[in-house]
Amino acid sequence: MPLLEVAALRKRFGGVVALDGAGFTIDGPGIVGLIGPNGAGKTTLFDIVCGRQSADSGTIRFENRRIDGLPPHRLARLGFARSFQECRTLNEETCLDNLLFAAQDKRLGHGLRGIVAPPAQPRDAARALLATAGLERFANTPAGDLSFGQRRLVEILSTLMAAPRVLLLDEPASGVNPTLLATLAAVLREAAPRLGLLLLVIEHNMAFVMGLAARIVVMHQGAILADGTPADIRADRRVIDAYLG
Ligand SMILES: Nc1ncnc2c1ncn2[C@@H]1O[C@H](COP(=O)(O)OP(=O)(O)O)[C@@H](O)[C@H]1O
Ligand SMILES: [Mg+2]
Numbered sequence: 001m002p003l004l005e006v007a008a009l010r011k012r013f014g015g016v017v018a019l020d021g022a023g024f025t026i027d028g029p030g031i032v033g034l035i036g037p038n039g040a041g042k043t044t045l046f047d048i049v050c051g052r053q054s055a056d057s058g059t060i061r062f063e064n065r066r067i068d069g070l071p072p073h074r075l076a077r078l079g080f081a082r083s084f085q086e087c088r089t090l091n092e093e094t095c096l097d098n099l100l101f102a103a104q105d106k107r108l109g110h111g112l113r114g115i116v117a118p119p120a121q122p123r124d125a126a127r128a129l130l131a132t133a134g135l136e137r138f139a140n141t142p143a144g145d146l147s148f149g150q151r152r153l154v155e156i157l158s159t160l161m162a163a164p165r166v167l168l169l170d171e172p173a174s175g176v177n178p179t180l181l182a183t184l185a186a187v188l189r190e191a192a193p194r195l196g197l198l199l200l201v202i203e204h205n206m207a208f209v210m211g212l213a214a215r216i217v218v219m220h221q222g223a224i225l226a227d228g229t230p231a232d233i234r235a236d237r238r239v240i241d242a243y244l245g
Contacts (some may be wrong), residue, residue: 001064001196003028004049004062004166009058011044011222012208020054020222027167031192033230035206037243040219043085043200046168049200050082051075062166070195079165083172085202089151089158091144095135098143099126102158113186122161129157133187149180156184160191166198173205181205187211206244210234 004026013017019041026032034042049054049060051072058070062078070078090098103122130136133153138146144153152172158169169188174183185208192199203209210216210230218226218239225243226236233239 002026002061003063005059005061005062006045006049007059008036008047009048009060010056011041012056017222019048021058021059022219023058024217026198026200026222026228029192029196030215031188031201031213033209033216034200034202035204035209035216035233036219036225041213041222043170045219046082046170046202049166050080050168056061057120062190069116076162079163080128080168081159081162081164081166082168083155083159083170085170085174087148087151087155089143089155091151092142094140095130095143095146095154096126096139098154098183099129099158100160103161126161130154132190133157133183147177147180152176152185153180153187157188160187160195163195164197165195166200169199169201169203171202171204173203175209181208188212188226192239220240 007023009019009022021043022045036042044053048055051070058068059066067075067078084208090101093101126134127139128138128141133218135153137149143151146154154174156169172184173245176184188199189212199207201213213230216228216230216233217224218233220242226233226239234244
């Protein structure tokens with residue numbers, strides 16, 4: 001039974017066709033990159049998978065169960081989480097509180113497996129996560145005082161607090177400096193197997209996503225142009241013509 005099956009998604013905004021039959025099947029946990037030119041439909045696809053928008057047609061199955069049309073809170077309860085293209089930290093709140101707020105009302109407790117075993121307190125789990133990103137010294141600092149890249153990390157650590165089963169990251173590397181990018185990659189590479197997570201990453205930074213993902217899905221004009229290993233994708237003539245070239 002596949003973990004996630006997205007089939008024949010279509011979505012129009014007025015005269016604009018954002019999704020034109022996009023679909024793919026993901027068999028199990030791991031890291032999958034989603035790339036393609038601006039306007040290809042990547043964010044719309046994430047919005048639909050997370051229940052933030054509804055498709056005009058098409059289906060989404062999670063462990064064989066139809067989930068298209070479910071509202072975001074139901075999907076969150078099933079283990080779906082996401083980040084947004086623009087960074088959404090709570091800048092007045094401390095980094096620690098950003099993580100603690102993110103865990104509230106989700107799957108806390110159930111979710112903290114593996115971060116600190118056994119999790120004494122959500123607070124301990126949050127501190128442990130901050131430490132994995134080298135941010136423990138900012139635990140009591142308002143997120144707004146951090147650099148953009150550090151806030152990105154705080155945002156992504158926050159999504160991990162609920163120990164999601166499917167995490168959708170929309171351009172996590174954009175605006176993040178190379179040092180913090182290496183940290184971000186290390187955090188994700190460590191978290192994905194530990195949490196048994198399916199991580200779907202939209203990204204324009206090819207070095208980052210090709211180094212992180214075992215599989216790359218390429219979108220173009222609302223459909224899937226190519227799907228394969230990073231090596232396959234780099235060598236794919238259609239992808240080079242439409243995007244990489
Ligand atoms: N809410 C919206 N209203 C109107 N058009 C939209 C909306 N969201 C996306 N689009 C259009 O749909 C297409 C796909 O957008 P998007 O999914 O954001 O692409 P990507 O994330 O790959 O850059 C684009 O042409 C975009 O302008
Ligand atoms: Mg986008």
